[in-house]
Amino acid sequence: MVVRISKGIIQWLTVSLMLVAISAVPILNAATLSATVDRSVISIVDSFSLQLEAKDIGTLAEPDFSVLSDDFKVLSKNVSHSMQSINGVSNRSVRWNLQLQPKHIGQLQIPSFSIMGVSSKAIQLQVKEEKLTANDGADFSLELIANKDSVIPQEQLIVTLRFSFAQHVNNLQSSELSLENAQVIKLKDNSYETRIGNRQFGVYEISYAIFAQNPGELVLPAQKIRVQLGRSSIFNSTQGKTISLQSETLTIPVAAAPDSAQPFIVADNVQLTDTWTGSQSIELGESITREISLELTGAQAETISALTMAQISGIKIYPEVANKKELKTTGGIETSRVRSFAIVPTEIGQFIIPPMNILWWNAGEHQFETAKLEQKIINVVAPASAATNKVEEKLAPKILASEPSVIKIEQIKVTNPINQWLLALCILLLCILAMLIVVLLKKNKLNLVAVESPVESGLEKERQLFDQLLNSLQKNDPLVTHQSLQRWAKHLAIKDWQNETLTSSVSLLKRQLFSSEQNLAVWDKVSFSKQVKVLRKQLLQNTADDKNKQGQPSLYPKYLVGSK
Numbered sequence: 364m365v366v367r368i369s370k371g372i373i374q375w376l377t378v379s380l381m382l383v384a385i386s387a388v389p390i391l392n393a394a395t396l397s398a399t400v401d402r403s404v405i406s407i408v409d410s411f412s413l414q415l416e417a418k419d420i421g422t423l424a425e426p427d428f429s430v431l432s433d434d435f436k437v438l439s440k441n442v443s444h445s446m447q448s449i450n451g452v453s454n455r456s457v458r459w460n461l462q463l464q465p466k467h468i469g470q471l472q473i474p475s476f477s478i479m480g481v482s483s484k485a486i487q488l489q490v491k492e493e494k495l496t497a498n499d500g501a502d503f504s505l506e507l508i509a510n511k512d513s514v515i516p517q518e519q520l521i522v523t524l525r526f527s528f529a530q531h532v533n534n535l536q537s538s539e540l541s542l543e544n545a546q547v548i549k550l551k552d553n554s555y556e557t558r559i560g561n562r563q564f565g566v567y568e569i570s571y572a573i574f575a576q577n578p579g580e581l582v583l584p585a586q587k588i589r590v591q592l593g594r595s596s597i598f599n600s601t602q603g604k605t606i607s608l609q610s611e612t613l614t615i616p617v618a619a620a621p622d623s624a625q626p627f628i629v630a631d632n633v634q635l636t637d638t639w640t641g642s643q644s645i646e647l648g649e650s651i652t653r654e655i656s657l658e659l660t661g662a663q664a665e666t667i668s669a670l671t672m673a674q675i676s677g678i679k680i681y682p683e684v685a686n687k688k689e690l691k692t693t694g695g696i697e698t699s700r701v702r703s704f705a706i707v708p709t710e711i712g713q714f715i716i717p718p719m720n721i722l723w724w725n726a727g728e729h730q731f732e733t734a735k736l737e738q739k740i741i742n743v744v745a746p747a748s749a750a751t752n753k754v755e756e757k758l759a760p761k762i763l764a765s766e767p768s769v770i771k772i773e774q775i776k777v778t779n780p781i782n783q784w785l786l787a788l789c790i791l792l793l794c795i796l797a798m799l800i801v802v803l804l805k806k807n808k809l810n811l812v813a814v815e816s817p818v819e820s821g822l823e824k825e826r827q828l829f830d831q832l833l834n835s836l837q838k839n840d841p842l843v844t845h846q847s848l849q850r851w852a853k854h855l856a857i858k859d860w861q862n863e864t865l866t867s868s869v870s871l872l873k874r875q876l877f878s879s880e881q882n883l884a885v886w887d888k889v890s891f892s893k894q895v896k897v898l899r900k901q902l903l904q905n906t907a908d909d910k911n912k913q914g915q916p917s918l919y920p921k922y923l924v925g926s927k
Contacts, residue, residue: 631661
């Protein structure tokens with residue numbers, strides 16, 4: 364019996380089996396420990412948030428937070444745990460949130476934390492002294508501040524538009540910062556509370572990362588905002604008073620870049636690491652993989668060169684596509700480049716992978732530094748099968764001399780084993796495919812489906828909304844009655860109530876609910892119920908007339924609600 368299987372089915376089965384095989388491979392999660400702050404420039408009287416998150420670290424121990432006591436006061440601390448499972452792979456994370464207040468003015472550092480050999484990065488903070496001005500007694504202030512007094516081309520400058528307010532405000536609108544001689548990247552907004560003098564203020568910050576392109580001066584124009592006073596409410600559509608504020612201009616000197624014989628990166632921090640999969644002593648014909656990771660803080664992505672490896676005689680190097688990430692935080696731009704290289708030796712011997720050096724300008728320390736990867740040595744040996752062949756070649760003459768002249772040839776029959784699990788999986792996939800085909804064929808034959816008319820659906824919706832209105836009247840709840848009336852009127856697109864008595868009744872209901880007037884007349888819900896029923900009867904009659912004239916029912920008369 365010969366079974367013919369089309370090429371398409373074979374391809375489909377192949378792809379399905381590959382997906383099953385891939386899903387069966389466990390994913391190894393790398394343990395990480397990351398620290399972030401909500402802002403990097405603060406006043407000595409301000410507090411800020413420090414968040415430390417540990418992922419896939421198999422311990423319940425917490426970091427040693429006592430290292431913060433010299434420079435910071437811990438106001439509060441809380442911890443949360445989370446776990447999720449995707450395709451059988453569990454991910455666990457622990458997050459510590461600390462509210463801190465600085466003890467000193469100047470450049471402070473949040474040190475690196477460590478758990479089970481996994482460490483976080485240190486974070487630099489700039490703490491300024493509290494400045495009280497004549498405007499500090501006012502309810503509102505707007506200022507444009509920068510985290511550095513001067514920069515060089517391609518150095519990250521964080522500019523923040525800080526709005527402080529002591530009253531409730533809403534609907535904040537701000538101008539967009541735009542510069543011709545610099546690249547401006549919008550960062551995440553931030554909000555918090557602080558104390559200025561003896562008053563509590565809310566603060567809203569709009570931050571930008573700015574990279575100057577040429578030496579000279581970076582002139583930041585005055586920024587404007589507009590806000591409305593008071594709290595917004597769905598029950599009060601009255602627009603509050605609008606105020607406008609404008610900051611002062613800000614000028615930042617841009618010095619010339621330092622001299623260097625080779626290109627360099629300008630950044631706040633650079634880390635260069637590599638990992639190897641497999642031993643660095645391999646047999647000829649095998650391969651190993653090297654993954655190079657470059658992480659930068661405060662560097663413009665366009666200034667980062669591609670990660671490469673130099674070609675080596677006797678070794679072939681196959682680079683993969685780099686994985687690029689750029690993260691915008693309140694503290695600036697964080698960029699990473701990760702690239703893998705497959706290393707395949709073509710000769711036996713010892714090979715030296717040369718070191719890798721990346722020159723960069725440390726913007727915080729104002730000096731050149733070099734991120735390095737040390738050289739690696741790869742030993743390539745002959746495969747074990749080749750050594751066995753040489754031994755067999757030396758022993759072959761002796762074996763032939765000792766054997767008799769008649770050589771018996773033994774015939775060995777090897778059967779092709781059948782993978783029972785794979786066969787069962789293929790049969791299961793074929794059954795699923797057959798069921799899907801049957802379902803699709805049946806679906807195409809079901810043409811007679813009862814479809815509800817949009818008009819009938821609209822009329823049924825109208826009946827439900829009107830019943831809700833009548834029920835709210837029976838419960839004697841004016842607020843629910845007003846809401847039900849609005850929904851029913853909106854559904855029928857009513858422009859006006861076509862009756863002065865009904866219009867007055869609706870207006871009186873709204874005034875009783877939302878107005879502060881005293882000695883209002885008593886709202887007559889019985890009269891209102893009768894009037895709204897008469898209006899509904901008239902509207903439905905208009906719908907029936909439209910249907911007789913046009914042959915198509917017109918559910919929605921051309922009315923619009925005039926009041927809310």
